[in-house]
Amino acid sequence: xxxxxxxxxxxxxxxxxxxxxxxxxxxxxxxxxxxxxxxxxxxxxxxxxxxxxxxxxxxxxxxxxxxxxxxxxxxxxxxxxxxxxxxxxxxxxxxxxxxxxxxxxxxxxxxxxxxxxxxxxxxxxxxxxxxxxxxxxxxxxxxxxxxxxxxxxxxxxxxxxxxxxxxxxxxxxxxxxxxxxxxxxxxxxxxxxxxxxxxxxxxxxxxxxxxxxxxxxxxxxxxxxxxxxxxxxxxxxxxxxxxxxxxxxxxxxxxxxxxxxxxxxxxxxxxxxxxxxxxxxxxxxxxxxxxxxxxxxxxxxxxxxxxxxxxxxxxxxxxxxxxxxxxxxxxxxxxxxxxxxxxxxxxxxxxxxxxxxxxxxxxxxxxxxxxxxxxxxxxxxxxxxxxxxxxxxxxxxxxxxxxxxxxxxxxxxxxxxxxxxxxxxxxxxxxxxxxxxxxxxxxxxxxxxxxxxxxxxxxxxxxxxxxxxxxxxxxxxxxxxxxxxxxxxxxxxxxxxxxxxxxxxxxxxxxxxxxxxxxxxxxxx
Numbered sequence: 142x143x144x145x146x147x148x149x150x151x152x153x154x155x156x157x158x159x160x161x162x163x164x165x166x167x168x169x170x171x172x173x174x175x176x177x178x179x180x181x182x183x184x185x186x187x188x189x190x191x192x193x194x195x196x197x198x199x200x201x202x203x204x205x206x207x208x209x210x211x212x213x214x215x216x217x218x219x220x221x222x223x224x225x226x227x228x229x230x231x232x233x234x235x236x237x238x239x240x241x242x243x244x245x246x247x248x249x250x251x252x253x254x255x256x257x258x259x260x261x262x263x264x265x266x267x268x269x270x271x272x273x274x275x276x277x278x279x280x281x282x283x284x285x286x287x288x289x290x291x292x293x294x295x296x297x298x299x300x301x302x303x304x305x306x307x308x309x310x311x312x313x314x315x316x317x318x319x320x321x322x323x324x325x326x327x328x329x330x331x332x333x334x335x336x337x338x339x340x341x342x343x344x345x346x347x348x349x350x351x352x353x354x355x356x357x358x359x360x361x362x363x364x365x366x367x368x369x370x371x372x373x374x375x376x377x378x379x380x381x382x383x384x385x386x387x388x389x390x391x392x393x394x395x396x397x398x399x400x401x402x403x404x405x406x407x408x409x410x411x412x413x414x415x416x417x418x419x420x421x422x423x424x425x426x427x428x429x430x431x432x433x434x435x436x437x438x439x440x441x442x443x444x445x446x447x448x449x450x451x452x453x454x455x456x457x458x459x460x461x462x463x464x465x466x467x468x469x470x471x472x473x474x475x476x477x478x479x480x481x482x483x484x485x486x487x488x489x490x491x492x493x494x495x496x497x498x499x500x501x502x503x504x505x506x507x508x509x510x511x512x513x514x515x516x517x518x519x520x521x522x523x524x525x526x527x528x529x530x531x532x533x534x535x536x537x538x539x540x541x542x543x544x545x546x547x548x549x550x551x552x553x554x555x556x557x558x559x560x561x562x563x564x565x566x567x568x569x570x571x572x573x574x575x576x577x578x579x580x581x582x583x584x585x586x587x588x589x590x591x592x593x594x595x596x597x598x599x600x601x602x603x604x605x606x607x608x609x610x611x612x613x614x615x616x617x618x619x620x621x622x623x624x625x626x627x628x629x630x631x632x633x634x635x636x637x638x639x640x641x642x643x644x645x646x647x648x649x650x651x652x653x654x655x656x657x658x659x660x661x662x663x664x665x666x
Contacts, residue, residue, distance in 0.1 A: 166249075168200040168293050173254060175286050181257045185230075188264050194221075194228040195263040197255045200290040202297065205238040205248040206305060213245040214434035214637070215311040215425070216302070218294045218337075222318025222344070222404050225283040226256045226267045233317040233406040240407070240418055244431060247305050249298055253290035253323060256283045271373075277348075284322060288351075291316075291323035292335040299334060300591060308434055309588045310630070310639030313339035313361075315421070318404045321345030325352075325382065328360050333586045333594040337361050338633070339428060341421060344371060344403055347378045352385065361628065362392040364424045366417050368401030375403065392627055394424055429634035461523035462513055473509065476533050482507040483658055484529045486521060486565070487540035489514035490582055490641055499647040509534070517545045517553070518561035525565050530572045536661045537569050538618060538654060540579035542606075543640075546598040547590045555598060559605045566615065575661035578606050579654075580621040584640045585630025596629050618657035620650055 179198040186193055202218070219241075221233040228234065230250070238248035256279075260266045270276055295312060302309040314337045316324030321342035328340040329352050341364040363386055367379035376397060386393035401414030409415055425431050476482045483506075485491050491512025495503045503510060511528040513520070518541040529537050544550075545558040566576045581599045603621055610617035624646065626632040631639050635646035642650060 164204040166202040166204065166297065168202060168251075168290060168297065173198070173200055173286070173290070175289065176254055179254075179257070183252070186263070191229065192231050193223065193264065194230045194252060195223075195226060195255060195258050197228065197252050200254050200293070201252045202249045202294055203252075204305065205235070205242055205250065207242040207245045207247060209306070211245040212247070212306055212433065213311075213431055214306065214308040215245070215313070215430045216247040216249065216298050216305060216307040217241055218249045218251055218291070218298060218312075218314040220251050220253065220291060220314065220316030220320030220323045222316070222320045222406070223255070224267055224271065225280045225287060225319045226258060226270070227263050228252060228255065228320075229317070229404065229406060232408050233320060233404070236407040237315065237418070244422060244425075245433065246425075246430075247307055249294065251290065251294045251320075251323075253287040253294075253320075254283070255287075256280065284319075284351075287319065287323050288326040291327050292331070295327060295335045295337050299586075302588070308633075308638055309586065309591070310636065311338055311430055311434075311633060313337050313341070313430075315341035315343065316345070317343045317406050319346065322347060322351065325363075328363060333596075334591050336585070336628070339425075339430070340364070341366075341424075342379075342382070343417070344368070344375060344405070345378055345382070346373070346375055347382050352382070360386070360391055362394075362428060364394050364421055366396045366398075366420075368398045368403070368405065368414060370400055371403045373403050396420055429632070434637040461520040462516070463524045463527050465513055466511055466528050470527060470531065473532055476507070476535075480507050481536070481658075481662060482509070482532070482534040483536045483538065484509045484511055484532055484534040485538050485540070485654075486525070486529055487512040487538075487579070488516045488521075488544050490543070491540055493641055494647055494650075498642060499644055499651070502647065502651050512540075515544055515549055516541075517550045518542055518558050518565075519545075519550065519553075522561045522564050525568055529565075530568060530574070533572075534574055536575040536577060536658050537565075538577040538579055538657065539565050539569075540581075541565075542581045542602050543584065543595070543599070546581070546595050546602065547587045547593060555602050555605065558602060559609065562606065563609060566609075566613075575616075575664075577616045577618050577657045577661050578610050579618040579657075580606065582640070582642070583621055583625035583629055583631045585628050586639060588638055588640065600629065616657045616660045618654060620653055623653060624649060 176198055181196045181198055184196045219234055219237050221228040221230055223229050234250045238250055241248040258266055299309045299312050314324045314327050322345055324340055325342040325345045325347045327337050339362050343366045365379045365383050367376045369376050383393050383395040398414045400412050405414045492514055495510035521541050541562050542558050545553045569576045580603045584595045587593055607617045637643050
């Protein structure tokens with residue numbers, strides 16, 4: 142085989158590998174809402190050696206996936222810029238994707254809808270339009286459709302996180318210029334499905350109507366970059382956005398460079414703006430997003446999902462899964478006279494604690510874990526005698542409610558959930574067992590129930606549980622306050638999926654639990 146043929150074969154093989162790692166996804170089934178009458182189709186041209194895309198009427202995502210050996214479980218949607226008329230698909234798209242892939246991050250380049258170019262030179266046409274006094278009014282409809290595409294992209298990646306080996310609580314978005322507008326807008330006025338977990342607008346145009354009247358309090362962390370010499374005079378937009386977040390005491394980082402111009406993206410200018418993306422990497426590292434998801438977490442999530450399915454299909458005669466701990470309970474000896482026996486009663490968060498989470502916490506202690514993945518408070522109440530009272534503990538920690546809010550067994554009223562928790566507490570007290578009622582853990586979304594927004598339900602139920610404890614002189618074990626982030630969810634450094642703690646999360650819970658146990662043993666209730 143000749144040297145030329147070998148090189149050609151290598152290049153073809155390399156191209157096949159690259160193409161195999163890319164997947165083009167149609168963002169909508171059918172025509173994108175709001176552009177039903179758009180008749181133009183996507184085109185591409187090159188200006189100054191830079192590939193540019195224009196006339197986009199059918200938005201797509203192109204997936205660039207990292208080597209599985211270095212994959213972190215983090216995903217980023219990339220929004221190229223171009224003033225809503227063109228997309229700088231390389232400097233602010235694919236080059237960013239390659240950088241992210243090298244660090245184990247899955248990248249999804251978004252081609253959002255753009256305005257129609259009326260000439261064969263969209264770059265020149267855009268340059269002329271920029272100087273028109275009514276340009277901002279002209280692009281308003283395009284801003285709206287582009288922002289909608291950004292939100293749809295986040296929803297798609299989160300919904301299909303498992304397909305790309307991603308954590309649904311590690312989905313962020315970065316964008317440039319017009320793409321930065323799309324990016325920044327996604328950090329406000331979102332739903333549980335389309336809320337990004339982190340936001341990085343680079344040289345953004347962010348008018349007040351994009352932000353909303355005020356910061357809601359659970360916005361994702363922001364990483365904002367701009368140059369003072371921005372030709373469109375947009376640096377002030379970045380400063381104003383940062384100031385607004387800072388005033389609300391929200392997580393944000395701002396970098397303003399002296400030089401760089403507008404739309405520097407991944408261009409090499411041999412000035413400090415060339416390293417902005419390294420600072421972005423530093424920021425991602427601080428958020429814990431460059432570390433791979435603990436394999437134990439992934440395994441547990443798979444097991445938890447299996448348990449939920451089993452739970453849903455379990456015959457009515459063992460709806461509460463009373464037999465799960467039947468054999469283990471039969472082997473538990475009567476407590477010694479001086480034994481401070483404790484039972485942890487709960488769901489997957491409790492069950493995971495002594496299995497994959499941090500079993501060391503239970504080693505050598507008279508602690509018994511009786512959690513079952515996917516269980517609601519009603520199921521726990523049914524098995525309370527078998528798994529708690531019959532073990533004769535001095536203290537029981539009851540953690541219940543999150544799966545009720547997730548509607549694992551169908552819709553339920555929070556008053557009924559509290560009633561189940563109170564019933565368990567009353568049964569325990571009748572058996573002379575000290576009661577600790579635990580807060581529901583923070584969760585911004587449920588990976589298995591993405592349509593449900595858990596934040597308000599968790600907040601209200603925790604208030605109800607705490608009020609009951611205060612009124613009845615019981616110990617309230619407050620994990621929520623110590624562990625919730627600004628969005629009232631579990632931060633990435635404490636959880637792999639935003640619901641179940643990782644080792645760091647469980648280690649944070651342990652002193653809180655032991656303090657509550659000590660208070661109960663002293664006779665709080």
